[in-house]
Amino acid sequence: MSILRRPLKLALVQLATGADKSTNLAHAKAKVIEAAEAGANIVVLPECFNSPYGTNFFPQYAESLSTRETSQTFGTLSAVAKETATYLVGGSIPEIDPTTSKLYNTSLVFSPNGDLLAKHRKVHLFDIDIPGKIKFKESEVLSPGDKMTVFETEYGKIGLGICYDIRFPELAMTAARNGCFAMVYPGAFNMTTGPLHWSLLARSRAVDNQIYVALCSPARDLNATYHAWGHSMVVDPNGEVLEELDAEEGIVIVNLDHRRIDEVRRGIPVTTQRRFDIYKNVAE
Numbered sequence: 001m002s003i004l005r006r007p008l009k010l011a012l013v014q015l016a017t018g019a020d021k022s023t024n025l026a027h028a029k030a031k032v033i034e035a036a037e038a039g040a041n042i043v044v045l046p047e048c049f050n051s052p053y054g055t056n057f058f059p060q061y062a063e064s065l066s067t068r069e070t071s072q073t074f075g076t077l078s079a080v081a082k083e084t085a086t087y088l089v090g091g092s093i094p095e096i097d098p099t100t101s102k103l104y105n106t107s108l109v110f111s112p113n114g115d116l117l118a119k120h121r122k123v124h125l126f127d128i129d130i131p132g133k134i135k136f137k138e139s140e141v142l143s144p145g146d147k148m149t150v151f152e153t154e155y156g157k158i159g160l161g162i163c164y165d166i167r168f169p170e171l172a173m174t175a176a177r178n179g180c181f182a183m184v185y186p187g188a189f190n191m192t193t194g195p196l197h198w199s200l201l202a203r204s205r206a207v208d209n210q211i212y213v214a215l216c217s218p219a220r221d222l223n224a225t226y227h228a229w230g231h232s233m234v235v236d237p238n239g240e241v242l243e244e245l246d247a248e249e250g251i252v253i254v255n256l257d258h259r260r261i262d263e264v265r266r267g268i269p270v271t272t273q274r275r276f277d278i279y280k281n282v283a284e
């Protein structure tokens with residue numbers, strides 16, 4: 001059997017977000033319903049979809065995600081997943097762990113009956129400094145997650161990362177080696193690295209592993225302090241961009257098909273040609 005058990009429709013919601021959390025949540029809910037009505041089986045929201053993106057905003061917007069009772073966002077996502085009977089990758093939101101007071105950039109995934117399926121805390125924090133262009137240091141306020149995240153669906157397994165996580169091929173590689181048919185990354189690249197690396201990284205992770213790769217960004221808001229690149233996209237296992245948005249709000253809906261994975265893997269059989277006998281000390 002293929003790693004993708006049967007065809008499905010994947011939707012990416014490139015959401016326009018603002019400063020008001022309740023408005024963002026209501027808007028996200030409306031867009032998830034719109035995607036589901038268009039036939040989506042799995043819906044993805046962007047990184048930091050309920051708040052502006054910035055280290056100064058994380059503490060203010062953070063929620064404890066232990067239960068739906070402690071988190072407005074948890075409750076909303078769970079309810080809309082159930083209402084629409086879709087798998088929902090709830091982008092990411094700032095999380096506070098009440099026992100340690102540590103903050104995380106966290107993604108929650110819900111099943112079609114509204115149960116929490118997975119929780120991914122961004123593993124690689126976005127700390128970069130490109131002189132004259134962009135300096136950003138998530139680690140000033142956030143702590144990194146300490147595990148990879150793969151979740152099981154009726155279609156097969158999906159790996160989950162958040163934005164900067166895509167720069168580390170090991171995550172996608174490990175997920176693919178463990179049988180995932182796709183990597184999904186809620187993300188918010190910027191106007192410096194977005195044009196150069198966003199598509200390149202998505203296509204690289206896809207070609208490396210011969211899996212589908214989906215990146216879901218917020219829409220660009222030039223009134224915000226951080227200008228997201230947008231360009232939410234789905235790439236197929238051969239590295240071809242199936243659909244890509246521009247900067248504005250929109251929904252990408254794409255059919256994923258196991259026959260495409262099988263065909264690409266048959267044509268270029270790198271999955272069976274690997275030389276594990278000569279790859280040594282990869283952890284160094």
Ligand SMILES: NC(=O)CCC(=O)C(=O)O
Pocket residue numbers: 047125126162163164165167187188189190193194197
């Ligand atoms: N939110 C992020 O992790 C941004 C990552 C990014 O822009 C990059 O270039 O990497």
